[in-house]
Amino acid sequence: MTERTHEQWLTDLKQEGPGRAQALEDLRARLERGLVYYLSRERSDLADRSADEIQQMAQDFAQDSLLKVLNNLNSFRGESQFTTWAAKIAARVAISELRRARWKDYSLEELTAEGEIMPDHSSSSSMNSGTSDQPESYTEKQDILKLIDEAIETTLTSRQREALKAHAIDGMPIEDIAAKMGTNRNALYKLIHDARLKLKRRLEDQGISLNYLADLFEIG
Amino acid sequence: MTKSDTAYQIDVILRKILAHAQSISCDDCYDVLDKYADMLRAGKDPSIILPGVKEHLIACGDCGDEFKALIAILETSSAPDTSNT
Numbered sequence: 001m002t003e004r005t006h007e008q009w010l011t012d013l014k015q016e017g018p019g020r021a022q023a024l025e026d027l028r029a030r031l032e033r034g035l036v037y038y039l040s041r042e043r044s045d046l047a048d049r050s051a052d053e054i055q056q057m058a059q060d061f062a063q064d065s066l067l068k069v070l071n072n073l074n075s076f077r078g079e080s081q082f083t084t085w086a087a088k089i090a091a092r093v094a095i096s097e098l099r100r101a102r103w104k105d106y107s108l109e110e111l112t113a114e115g116e117i118m119p120d121h122s123s124s125s126s127m128n129s130g131t132s133d134q135p136e137s138y139t140e141k142q143d144i145l146k147l148i149d150e151a152i153e154t155t156l157t158s159r160q161r162e163a164l165k166a167h168a169i170d171g172m173p174i175e176d177i178a179a180k181m182g183t184n185r186n187a188l189y190k191l192i193h194d195a196r197l198k199l200k201r202r203l204e205d206q207g208i209s210l211n212y213l214a215d216l217f218e219i220g
Numbered sequence: 221m222t223k224s225d226t227a228y229q230i231d232v233i234l235r236k237i238l239a240h241a242q243s244i245s246c247d248d249c250y251d252v253l254d255k256y257a258d259m260l261r262a263g264k265d266p267s268i269i270l271p272g273v274k275e276h277l278i279a280c281g282d283c284g285d286e287f288k289a290l291i292a293i294l295e296t297s298s299a300p301d302t303s304n305t
Contacts, residue, residue, distance in 0.1 A: 034293030042292045080254035083297055084290075088254045091289035141281070148233065168231035196230045210229050 006082035013073060024066065030083060031090045032062035038094060045098075061097060065090035141216060144208065151202045160195035167192050244272040249283050257290050 004012065004023070012023035035058035039046055046054065069086045076085050152161060162181065166172040172180075178188045200210060249272075256273050259266040267274060277284045 030297065031293070033296045037295050038289050038292035041295075042288060079252075080258045084254040084258050084294060087293040087297075088250075088257070088286075088290050090293055091286050092250075094293075095285060095289055145279075152234075164234070168234040193227075196227060199230060200226065210226060213233055214229050 004082070006076070006078050009082040010073060010076065013070065027069065027083070027086060028062050028066050031065050031086060032058045034087055035061050035065075035090060035094055038091075043098070061090065061094045064097070065093045068093060144213065144216060147206060147208065148199070148203065151199055155198050155202045156195050160191055160198070163188060163191040164195040164199075244276050246276070246280060246283055249273055249276045249280070250286065253283075253287060253290060257287070257294065261291075261294065 004026075009023065009027075012019040013027075036054060039049075039054050039058055040051075046057075049057075065086065068089050072089070076082065152164070156164065159181065163177060166177045166180070167174065174185055174188060178185055181188065183191070203210075203213070252270055252273060256266050256270050259270070277287050
């Protein structure tokens with residue numbers, strides 16, 4: 001397969017001519033190959049699909065991606081390889097189409113008593129950090145992060161805040177924090193411990209448990 | 221580390237919060253994701269030219285998924301030569 005510079009890709013794809021058909025096919029085949037890899041290696045929720053099904057899905061997604069690429073050629077800025085930019089478009093297409101398809105597959109039996117949607121039985125998506133089964137999980141995270149941020153700013157004393165941030169976030173060694181804050185190790189540990197407890201209680205008052213947070217952010 | 225290790229949980233959560241606070245938006249991240257991927261694949265460190273992307277990808281599950289998908293799709297392509305971009 002010819003390796004084109006991004007100028008060549010743009011030229012071939014924009015202008016009617018013999019180069020265009022070849023460029024389209026090259027790009028389509030390339031995206032399809034990459035999508036097969038993605039669907040078969042990175043999507044545990046598709047583990048029960050046959051190779052033919054995967055190929056078909058990859059083909060469909062590649063076609064849709066190709067259309068999007070062509071429609072957005074003018075927004076390519078040449079700061080990356082053309083094929084990487086096209087692959088980025090394909091990534092979004094694949095993920096959003098799979099998400100739409102999964103929601104269509106849910107039956108009433110899969111609703112829990114509380115009305116929550118259960119994930120696909122073959123899914124081990126908890127292994128893939130960040131795979132959102134629920135579309136709301138990103139907004140959920142955003143909301144929670146705001147609450148935690150607010151809790152840190154309003155619930156803690158400034159010394160507790162300083163100690164906690166330096167230790168938990170900046171990863172500063174205890175001795176360094178103690179020296180910086182003009183205190184000793186023991187007092188610092190107490191400061192940090194109290195800060196954590198305050199935070200935990202504040203969140204629990206708002207109905208947010210640490211277990212819930214750990215699940216939401218897929219920790220531990 | 222067990223789930224009941226409160227201190228560890230809080231620390232990790234806080235780290236993600238700071239990542240969130242310093243990070244760029246999802247749209248900004250998507251906008252440069254291809255450039256970021258190319259640099260990584262070429263063995264370069266993108267954190268100076270593209271600050272905040274790494275942190276956002278850690279903190280944001282959706283963008284992280286998209287990045288993983290992008291890398292997987294590129295798996296069957298050769299590593300980029302970034303000298304002409």
